[in-house]
Amino acid sequence: MKLEQYGKRLSSPYLRKAMKIHSDVRKFMSDFLKNERDFVEIPPVIISAITDPLNHPTTKSQVQVYGYTYELTKSMIFHKQIAMHALDKIFSFSPNIRLEPTERKKTGRHLIEFTQIDVEQKNASREDVMNLAEDLVIYTIKKLLEKDSDILKSVGRDLKIPTKPFKRIAYAEALKNYGEDFETKLSKEAKEPFWLIDIEITEREFYDREDPTRPGILLDMDLIYPEGFGEASSGGEREYELDQIYKRIAKKGQTPEQFKWYIEFVKKFGLIPSAGFGIGIERFVRFVMGAKDVKDVTLFPKAPGEYYPI
Amino acid sequence: MKLEQYGKRLSSPYLRKAMKIHSDVRKFMSDFLKNERDFVEIPPVIISAITDPLNHPTTKSQVQVYGYTYELTKSMIFHKQIAMHALDKIFSFSPNIRLEPTERKKTGRHLIEFTQIDVEQKNASREDVMNLAEDLVIYTIKKLLEKDSDILKSVGRDLKIPTKPFKRIAYAEALKNYGEDFETKLSKEAKEPFWLIDIEITEREFYDREDPTRPGILLDMDLIYPEGFGEASSGGEREYELDQIYKRIAKKGQTPEQFKWYIEFVKKFGLIPSAGFGIGIERFVRFVMGAKDVKDVTLFPKAPGEYYPI
Numbered sequence: 001m002k003l004e005q006y007g008k009r010l011s012s013p014y015l016r017k018a019m020k021i022h023s024d025v026r027k028f029m030s031d032f033l034k035n036e037r038d039f040v041e042i043p044p045v046i047i048s049a050i051t052d053p054l055n056h057p058t059t060k061s062q063v064q065v066y067g068y069t070y071e072l073t074k075s076m077i078f079h080k081q082i083a084m085h086a087l088d089k090i091f092s093f094s095p096n097i098r099l100e101p102t103e104r105k106k107t108g109r110h111l112i113e114f115t116q117i118d119v120e121q122k123n124a125s126r127e128d129v130m131n132l133a134e135d136l137v138i139y140t141i142k143k144l145l146e147k148d149s150d151i152l153k154s155v156g157r158d159l160k161i162p163t164k165p166f167k168r169i170a171y172a173e174a175l176k177n178y179g180e181d182f183e184t185k186l187s188k189e190a191k192e193p194f195w196l197i198d199i200e201i202t203e204r205e206f207y208d209r210e211d212p213t214r215p216g217i218l219l220d221m222d223l224i225y226p227e228g229f230g231e232a233s234s235g236g237e238r239e240y241e242l243d244q245i246y247k248r249i250a251k252k253g254q255t256p257e258q259f260k261w262y263i264e265f266v267k268k269f270g271l272i273p274s275a276g277f278g279i280g281i282e283r284f285v286r287f288v289m290g291a292k293d294v295k296d297v298t299l300f301p302k303a304p305g306e307y308y309p310i
Numbered sequence: 311m312k313l314e315q316y317g318k319r320l321s322s323p324y325l326r327k328a329m330k331i332h333s334d335v336r337k338f339m340s341d342f343l344k345n346e347r348d349f350v351e352i353p354p355v356i357i358s359a360i361t362d363p364l365n366h367p368t369t370k371s372q373v374q375v376y377g378y379t380y381e382l383t384k385s386m387i388f389h390k391q392i393a394m395h396a397l398d399k400i401f402s403f404s405p406n407i408r409l410e411p412t413e414r415k416k417t418g419r420h421l422i423e424f425t426q427i428d429v430e431q432k433n434a435s436r437e438d439v440m441n442l443a444e445d446l447v448i449y450t451i452k453k454l455l456e457k458d459s460d461i462l463k464s465v466g467r468d469l470k471i472p473t474k475p476f477k478r479i480a481y482a483e484a485l486k487n488y489g490e491d492f493e494t495k496l497s498k499e500a501k502e503p504f505w506l507i508d509i510e511i512t513e514r515e516f517y518d519r520e521d522p523t524r525p526g527i528l529l530d531m532d533l534i535y536p537e538g539f540g541e542a543s544s545g546g547e548r549e550y551e552l553d554q555i556y557k558r559i560a561k562k563g564q565t566p567e568q569f570k571w572y573i574e575f576v577k578k579f580g581l582i583p584s585a586g587f588g589i590g591i592e593r594f595v596r597f598v599m600g601a602k603d604v605k606d607v608t609l610f611p612k613a614p615g616e617y618y619p620i
Contacts, residue, residue: 003571007579010395019397023351027344034337041333042609043425043591046356046382046405047371049619061357061373063382065409065422068617072356072373072382079610082620085320086609087329095356095405099375112375115353261313261619269317281353299352299396300389307378309359309571310392 003309010299017151018297021144022285026093028143029117029279032136039089039119045079046095050262052077053254055205059099072097075278077207078262080120081238084272091119093281102305108293109230111282113302119235120276126219126237129275130195133223133233134164136279137193144288157290160192166223167194171203183224183231190226197221206248209237223277229287235277242266313619320609327461328607331454332595336403338453339427339589342446349399349429355389356405360572362387363564365515369409382407385588387517388572390430391548394582401429403591412615418603419540421592423612429545430586436529436547439585440505443533443543444474446589447503454598467600470502476533477504481513493534493541500536507531516558519547533587539597545587552576 009015033039047063052075061072076094083090095115104110119136121129141161145152152159167190174182174196183196198217201210208220220236239245245266249256256263285297295301302308319325343349357373362385371382386404393400405425414420429446431439451471455462462469477500484492484506493506509518511526518530530546549555555576559566566573595607605611612618 003574003578007395007575010392010579016396019350019352022353023344026351027340030337030340034333040329041336042329043332044405045610046407046423047612048610049617059376061375063371063373063407065371066369066412066615066617079620082320083609085317086326093403095354097356097373102376113356264313265317265620268313269320299393300355300358302357305376307359307376310389310575 006308006310014155014296015299017155018285018289018291019299020151021148021288022281022297022299024144024148025140025281025284025288028140029136030093031143032139033091033119036139037089037132039091040087042083042087042090042092044092044094045073045076047072048079050078050259051075053205053258054098055203057101061097061099074098075116076118077238080118080276081207081240081271081274082265084120084122084274085269088122089120091117094118094278100304105303105305108295109283109286110304111294111298111301112304114283114294114298115281116278117281118276118278120274122272122274124237124275126197126221126275129235129277130221131165133235133277133279134162134166137223137232138162138164140284141288152288155289157288159288159290162192166192168197169194171196171199183222184228187224187226187230188228190224192226193232194224194226195221196224201248201251206245206252206254207238209239210244210248219275221277223279225283225287227290229283232283232287233277233279235275237275238271238273240271240273316618316620324465324606325609327465328595328599328601329609330461331458331598332591332607332609334454334458335450335591335594335598338450339446340403341453342449343401343429346449347399347442349401350397352393352397352400352402354402354404355383355386357382358389360388360569361385363515363568364408365513367411371407371409384408385426386428387548390428390586391517391550391581391584392575394430394432394584395579398432399430401427404428404588410614415613415615418605419593419596420614421604421608421611422614424593424604424608425591426588427591428586428588430584432582432584434547434585436507436531436585439545439587440531441475443545443587443589444472444476447533447542448472448474450594451598462598465599467598469598469600472502476502478507479504481506481509493532494538497534497536497540498538500534502536503542504534504536505531506534511558511561516555516562516564517548519549520554520558529585531587533589535593535597537600539593542593542597543587543589545585547585548581548583550581550583
């Protein structure tokens, strides 16, 4: 993006409105988790020897630190699991760096630098955290409608409070009825946020837990926005048994050496069963504002493949 | 740090208490700025073509992004100034990466990854933001004493609400009376937080504003904790005129090319006068808990010079 564009967009009234919504989204999500549900906010991790491998291709972003190589955080999944040794219910506003393929620069949904609110709860089931996520989304939208109705009206956005429980659609069923592109089609058709559940083991990373009663099916879920806004959130129960972790890593064609310190930690201290999810803040703001592109609601946006001077 | 230590410290009751204080510090600071003073929270910037050069030596932490070199944020000073084109009162919980010299690993005050709450206000004077920072600190401590008195009692911490206005000590006076090591000595002696003001131009970066009526003296300030806890915050009015920025860069022995895109932005769009400050969250938690070392109150601490597996 050119410096000219960057400078001019800063004084646009639309961006100013989006930033107020952004600030309030952080406020209400934090208020809900802290005041209503007793979650503890932990600081984000930016550089680490371990990070989420992600299921889709991104370029590694590495940094040299006193002669050692660290990666920039793609998600805090491993740190969330490890933090369960200290705390029962946690969340973080976690900045992620994901160097997505350049062809994703015009999807309207991809930034290489964004923040997700990353939530994890000890001994929780998938049902527990789906319930929690629904309450979090409903609380936040209700509060936004109370506080920011002027802004939403001025941008012509008729935002509705979603109905609980959100609809659940099984992955296999969605694939059968809509083909490979089911997520986009279902999102366009939908009038309310909905869940995609029971995702196939080949489609996800090793840390999403396999259903012990249905091999090959994961105890995970994606939250999808209606009106074509696409994915809101990913989450699920987590693998916590070393045998299962080894099996799942092998199944992805990965090696335990790629996750050396994580594996060492599990060997020495074990993992505690947990479930959780992450909700991208910028995409949430895009949905709330009804914006065409996530870049339009972001103060300092960085799209895949481009250079930004600021 | 060894994996063994890392794992064991996670289940320590002290760390759990510190994390609850940490979470509440973020909550009350955010509540104060958003609910009481109408500030807008902006997302942090993690990678950028421009970042704070800092006045003390740190190793550059760089990352390759689609063939371009970005730096990891050392502070959001330039982005805060630029954001004044969009918003009047802003703050961010901004993670900073500062690869400090290895000899700082045992100061008890240095982490290479930490978060500061970074605040900036358009057309504000130094007095305005000192007033704001005092109110922010007092509000947060008051609320912590209400909500977390059990935790503070259990760790033997007798935390007092500071008296407003905080004492002000001029840099030249401090240097004359206490010598080079004035900050440490004054901090040990003090019973309440205090300000160091009017810092000499050679001691700070170019963006802190020179007093037009007292050449060589800056309109900036440091907030210092009592009881030997050292520096809490840095801040001041900012340079916003291009001539003055050039002059100040030259005075530091730096070149405009080092800040190319920042200078280009100022040429094209100008800067708006502003003042602000940053308060390190981990150091604030250390002060609140009365902890010996900032690492003791941090979930995933990283000290200078060391390798961390997690």
